[in-house]
Amino acid sequence: MKKLKIRMKAGQRYKKVTRGLHNSGFRGEIRLFEEMKGRTSIKIGGPADIFIIPASGNDLKKLLEYLSQQNIPYHILGRGTNILVSDQGVRGLVIQVGRASAEITFNGNQVMAEAGVALARLARLAGERGLSGLEFGAGIPGTVGGAVIMNAGCQGEDISCIIKRVRTFHPDAGVKDWAPEDCRFGYRSSRFRKDGGIVLEAEFELRRDRPLLIKKRMDDILARRKAVLPLEYPSAGSIFKNPPGDFAGRLIDAVGLKGKRAGGAQISEKHANVIINLGSARATEVEELIALAREKVKEMFGVELELEIEIWS
Numbered sequence: 001m002k003k004l005k006i007r008m009k010a011g012q013r014y015k016k017v018t019r020g021l022h023n024s025g026f027r028g029e030i031r032l033f034e035e036m037k038g039r040t041s042i043k044i045g046g047p048a049d050i051f052i053i054p055a056s057g058n059d060l061k062k063l064l065e066y067l068s069q070q071n072i073p074y075h076i077l078g079r080g081t082n083i084l085v086s087d088q089g090v091r092g093l094v095i096q097v098g099r100a101s102a103e104i105t106f107n108g109n110q111v112m113a114e115a116g117v118a119l120a121r122l123a124r125l126a127g128e129r130g131l132s133g134l135e136f137g138a139g140i141p142g143t144v145g146g147a148v149i150m151n152a153g154c155q156g157e158d159i160s161c162i163i164k165r166v167r168t169f170h171p172d173a174g175v176k177d178w179a180p181e182d183c184r185f186g187y188r189s190s191r192f193r194k195d196g197g198i199v200l201e202a203e204f205e206l207r208r209d210r211p212l213l214i215k216k217r218m219d220d221i222l223a224r225r226k227a228v229l230p231l232e233y234p235s236a237g238s239i240f241k242n243p244p245g246d247f248a249g250r251l252i253d254a255v256g257l258k259g260k261r262a263g264g265a266q267i268s269e270k271h272a273n274v275i276i277n278l279g280s281a282r283a284t285e286v287e288e289l290i291a292l293a294r295e296k297v298k299e300m301f302g303v304e305l306e307l308e309i310e311i312w313s
């Protein structure tokens with residue numbers, strides 16, 4: 001009853017925001033109290049107060065302009081494959097940059113993709129056109145926007161190897177194009193992860209190769225990933241970054257935590273740097289395993305494990 005009353009009060013408050021959005025010309029979808037467990041790959045998370053799905057890339061841009069003018073804060077979500085949302089959910093606005101922001105334009109060896117394009121789809125489409133360089137993205141389940149923010153990669157390659165230009169929106173500076181050397185890409189990081197830039201689109205410089213050879217490389221990558229990752233369970237991929245010269249998974253395995261459970265969450269038996277949801281895991285249970293892994297690894301190896309995933313509350 002108390003929860004319902006709080007929600008009704010919040011609902012009144014949020015009506016004002018949604019009215020403002022509609023009046024600003026926003027054409028996309030606005031949902032109240034959207035369960036984030038349906039919006040994240042690990043299938044965990046309570047409600048987002050206001051969940052917004054823009055209708056197009058242009059709609060997203062206008063929405064961001066409106067929110068900065070009004071000084072309204074927000075979270076940006078791609079496909080939710082690198083996020084753990086708390087069981088209480090997220091207060092305020094969550095904007096999903098997804099399917100509606102998904103234009104792709106090929107031009108010679110270059111391809112421009114809007115932020116909501118799935119990286120794996122882009123890799124496949126480029127490969128079919130005989131464009132090589134995105135093979136590493138074939139098994140990464142996020143969006144182009146999320147991949148740029150995170151400088152996503154695998155097996156020694158990442159977004160920084162092929163990026164030509166990034167277009168962002170910054171609340172204080174509007175729309176801006178960035179050359180690769182200005183993006184400050186690092187291991188699972190970019191300047192935008194720190195400065196709050198919203199990725200609107202990215203352009204990649206690829207190389208010509210035979211489609212069959214590209215497909216073979218992608219198939220090999222996918223097969224290797226299937227062999228070592230627990231892809232049959234919901235997860236957020238690697239929980240921790242690899243410390244310099246080592247692997248987080250090796251350290252967690254070495255302290256004996258492979259297979260360790262907390263309620264419905266488990267440190268995967270297949271890959272110790274992945275926590276899987278066995279069906280009804282709560283965020284607190286995942287956090288319990290995260291804290292345990294950190295504590296034991298610090299105790300035994302003196303290594304501080306740094307989170308790769310983000311925790312939203």
Ligand SMILES: Cc1cc2nc3c(=O)[nH]c(=O)nc-3n(C[C@H](O)[C@H](O)[C@H](O)COP(=O)(O)OP(=O)(O)OC[C@H]3O[C@@H](n4cnc5c(N)ncnc54)[C@H](O)[C@@H]3O)c2cc1C
Nearest residue numbers: 076078079080081082142143145146147152153198199237
């Ligand atoms: C099974 C599995 C395997 C994985 N394997 C890999 C791997 O091999 N290599 C790897 O690097 N990662 C891997 N990941 C992690 C994840 O897929 C990547 O980090 C991905 O790039 C996140 O993209 P996303 O769209 O899901 O972003 P989200 O998880 O939705 O968001 C991640 C961060 O990016 C921000 N963000 C998203 N879109 C935008 C945007 N347009 N503008 C500004 N900020 C934005 C969010 O606010 C958040 O801070 C894996 C995940 C899973 C579940």
